[in-house]
Amino acid sequence: MTSRQTAIPYLLILPSLVLAAAIIFWPVGSLIEIATNDVNRFGQLKGWNDFANFSALFANADFIQALWRTGLWTVLVVGGALLVSVPVALILNEDFYGRDIARVILMLPWAVSLTMTAVVWRWALNGESGMLNSALMGLGIISENVQWLASGDLAFAMQVLIGILVTVPFTTTIFLGGLSSIPQDLYEASALEGASRLQQFRHITLPLLKPFINIALVLNTIYVFNSFPIIWVTTQGGPANSTDILVTHLYKLGFRIGKLGEASAVSLIMLAILLIFTIIYVRLAMKEREA
Amino acid sequence: MKSLFLKTILTATLSLAALTSVALAGTVRVTVAEYSAKTGPYFAEAEKAFEAANPGVDIQIEVVPWDVLLQKLTTDIGAGSNADLSIIGTRWLIDFVKQDVAEPLDGFITPEFKDRFIDTFLSPSVMDGKTYGLPIAASARAMYYNKELFEKAGITEPPKTWDELKAAAEKISALGGGVYGYGLQGKEIETDVYYYYAMWSQGVEILDKDGKSGLGSDGAIAAAKIYKELIDKKLTQPGVTSFSREDVQNLFKQGKIGMMVTAPFLSNQIKEEAPNLKYGVAAIPAGPSGARGTYGVTDSIIMFKNSQNKEEAWKFLDYLFTTDMRAKFTQGEGFLPVNKEEAKMDYYVNNADLKAFTDLLPSARFAPVIPGWEEVAQKTSDALQKIYLGDVEPDAALKATAEEINGILQK
Numbered sequence: 001m002t003s004r005q006t007a008i009p010y011l012l013i014l015p016s017l018v019l020a021a022a023i024i025f026w027p028v029g030s031l032i033e034i035a036t037n038d039v040n041r042f043g044q045l046k047g048w049n050d051f052a053n054f055s056a057l058f059a060n061a062d063f064i065q066a067l068w069r070t071g072l073w074t075v076l077v078v079g080g081a082l083l084v085s086v087p088v089a090l091i092l093n094e095d096f097y098g099r100d101i102a103r104v105i106l107m108l109p110w111a112v113s114l115t116m117t118a119v120v121w122r123w124a125l126n127g128e129s130g131m132l133n134s135a136l137m138g139l140g141i142i143s144e145n146v147q148w149l150a151s152g153d154l155a156f157a158m159q160v161l162i163g164i165l166v167t168v169p170f171t172t173t174i175f176l177g178g179l180s181s182i183p184q185d186l187y188e189a190s191a192l193e194g195a196s197r198l199q200q201f202r203h204i205t206l207p208l209l210k211p212f213i214n215i216a217l218v219l220n221t222i223y224v225f226n227s228f229p230i231i232w233v234t235t236q237g238g239p240a241n242s243t244d245i246l247v248t249h250l251y252k253l254g255f256r257i258g259k260l261g262e263a264s265a266v267s268l269i270m271l272a273i274l275l276i277f278t279i280i281y282v283r284l285a286m287k288e289r290e291a
Numbered sequence: 292m293k294s295l296f297l298k299t300i301l302t303a304t305l306s307l308a309a310l311t312s313v314a315l316a317g318t319v320r321v322t323v324a325e326y327s328a329k330t331g332p333y334f335a336e337a338e339k340a341f342e343a344a345n346p347g348v349d350i351q352i353e354v355v356p357w358d359v360l361l362q363k364l365t366t367d368i369g370a371g372s373n374a375d376l377s378i379i380g381t382r383w384l385i386d387f388v389k390q391d392v393a394e395p396l397d398g399f400i401t402p403e404f405k406d407r408f409i410d411t412f413l414s415p416s417v418m419d420g421k422t423y424g425l426p427i428a429a430s431a432r433a434m435y436y437n438k439e440l441f442e443k444a445g446i447t448e449p450p451k452t453w454d455e456l457k458a459a460a461e462k463i464s465a466l467g468g469g470v471y472g473y474g475l476q477g478k479e480i481e482t483d484v485y486y487y488y489a490m491w492s493q494g495v496e497i498l499d500k501d502g503k504s505g506l507g508s509d510g511a512i513a514a515a516k517i518y519k520e521l522i523d524k525k526l527t528q529p530g531v532t533s534f535s536r537e538d539v540q541n542l543f544k545q546g547k548i549g550m551m552v553t554a555p556f557l558s559n560q561i562k563e564e565a566p567n568l569k570y571g572v573a574a575i576p577a578g579p580s581g582a583r584g585t586y587g588v589t590d591s592i593i594m595f596k597n598s599q600n601k602e603e604a605w606k607f608l609d610y611l612f613t614t615d616m617r618a619k620f621t622q623g624e625g626f627l628p629v630n631k632e633e634a635k636m637d638y639y640v641n642n643a644d645l646k647a648f649t650d651l652l653p654s655a656r657f658a659p660v661i662p663g664w665e666e667v668a669q670k671t672s673d674a675l676q677k678i679y680l681g682d683v684e685p686d687a688a689l690k691a692t693a694e695e696i697n698g699i700l701q702k
Binding site: 041127129145147235238241252255 | 361362365366368369386390392469477478479528529530531532533534538541542545547663665666669672673674676677679680682
């Protein structure tokens with residue numbers, strides 16, 4: 001009787017476990033295989049090569065730079081999106097005339113494919129015929145065309161801004177869900193005690209929103225870390241690899257230059273980084289909740 | 292009830308099996324690159340006409356955008372699910388041959404068939420004496436110039452040398468109003484090629500006689516300095532590293548650029564998008580010694596070694612390379628004729644634009660047939676972008692890149 005009882009939970013998760021194994025473990029397994037082998041450009045294995053793919057990567061200055069830039073990219077986009085989304089969600093949570101329309105407008109960028117958004121931005125940022133330059137010129141803010149995508153620093157800054165813009169809808173949605181779960185009587189009670197709006201925000205809203213901020217942080221970090229279209233469409237990681245992040249570096253290695261072994265190694269390293277980040281973060285968040 | 296259900300399934304499976312077996316008998320799958328909106332309809336028409344003339348053969352065309360073609364082929368071949376025929380960039384052919392996935396076509400090629408081709412275009416697909424591909428598309432580069440801007444700036448003739456080009460660019464840029472002398476490509480595919488035009492005019496080749504990179508030579512550095520000077524003197528559009536070939540072409544169509552080097556298809560685009568633009572096509576400027584070079588490109592259609600229906604596949608190739616089919620394709624896409632009979636057609640003979648391109652063919656260079664060419668191109672483009680941005684000096688940067696390339700070539 002007891003043995004049957006212990007078996008039931010495992011039986012119940014078995015189908016999803018099999019499914020997960022098929023769609024997660026199997027590809028990761030073949031990635032490991034490709035990454036540790038000498039591979040030709042069509043993915044045919046030519047034998048074990050003592051982690052030569054990994055050592056080639058770490059000897060490559062472009063890879064190291066892309067690694068750091070990926071960190072910067074993730075922190076800036078996720079951080080920026082969180083900072084923008086909290087006030088936006090607070091405003092959209094208030095009852096005001098036209099709120100529904102405002103919510104729809106905010107969600108729209110989410111409904112458009114990321115690649116299309118990036119293509120539109122590429123046109124808008126064109127130095128000679130782009131919309132942004134002519135708009136700024138029309139407003140009298142600039143007197144000469146700005147070459148937004150010509151140099152790495154400026155191009156990267158613009159990419160981060162686009163990244164924040166497209167991350168905000170999803171993040172706001174999570175926060176709106178969080179805000180609607182906060183009971184209204186808490187605010188009423190604190191208002192009776194004479195709490196100001198700021199105090200309410202700091203001592204009621206923020207603590208109760210925390211689990212949602214955590215979810216948004218983890219999910220966004222995973223999405224943004226792996227995000228390919230914005231950077232690829234606007235600059236392809238250029239000029240001279242100065243806006244490359246790990247995914248665009250991986251794509252060039254794998255499909256342009258044909259080094260599938262090194263490209264697989266990059267993706268394993270990315271997987272490892274994300275896994276470690278997620279484990280540490282979930283642990284920290286759990287501990288906080290217990291405390 | 293149950294037996295009826297079973298029966299239905301059984302008959303469905305059987306008929307499905309019958310269908311697939313019929314389909315397998317003469318199915319030829321063809322992966323084609325989408326050159327323009329006309330590519331898909333052209334091949335659909337070819338498929339229909341060919342199937343009508345050859346009952347039992349089923350042609351299946353897959354149209355793939357150029358940007359993802361190599362990626363698709365890589366994954367298809369890796370999984371063993373590639374088509375029977377595919378268009379590829381001829382510069383990739385060496386990888387296909389080395390990995391033994393391309394079928395030599397010599398067994399099928401008759402002397403009559405071979406004689407249909409202009410030799411310059413067939414030769415890049417020949418490796419170790421075997422023909423592995425047929426040139427489905429051929430192109431070269433020449434210099435487009437805006438006649439209206441030339442007139443306004445008081446320039447009577449297109450420049451013949453790089454010095455004349457600089458002088459002309461100065462006059463055009465001096466017109467002001469967002470007009471620039473020379474359109475310089477500094478981003479994405481063929482950024483390196485755009486520089487080779489200047490490099491070839493200095494008598495330098497991509498690879499020298501010993502198979503080493505020519506980038507470190509004095510001529511190559513001089514060529515980079517020509518471009519850098521044009522940028523520094525504001526004779527090119529600003530922010531060159533954010534302009535891909537298409538971006539520069541768009542500026543040319545808008546009449547904002549005096550001169551640019553690009554392929555014949557720009558003529559077709561101008562005809563459709565900017566019919567009022569007055570332009571001419573001239574030779575690429577020469578260097579001090581009179582040397583000049585244009586970039587010749589062919590795309591090949593190849594047969595895969597693992598194809599089950601080689602006879603049928605070849606028949607389809609034979610059909611595609613008949614004069615009429617070729618003419619329809621080449622004229623629709625704006626390529627150069629690869630077929631001798633086709634080249635004699637009035638369309639080509641009386642076309643001044645195309646004549647400028649065909650005149651340059653004797654000085655055409657094709658991408659060198661070396662493994663790792665894509666990596667060499669990437670390294671070269673990276674170095675050029677840094678030079679254009681002014682982050683590095685041409686001298687040191689090109690010499691360092693030459694070393695790197697030599698390292699890649701030795702592997």
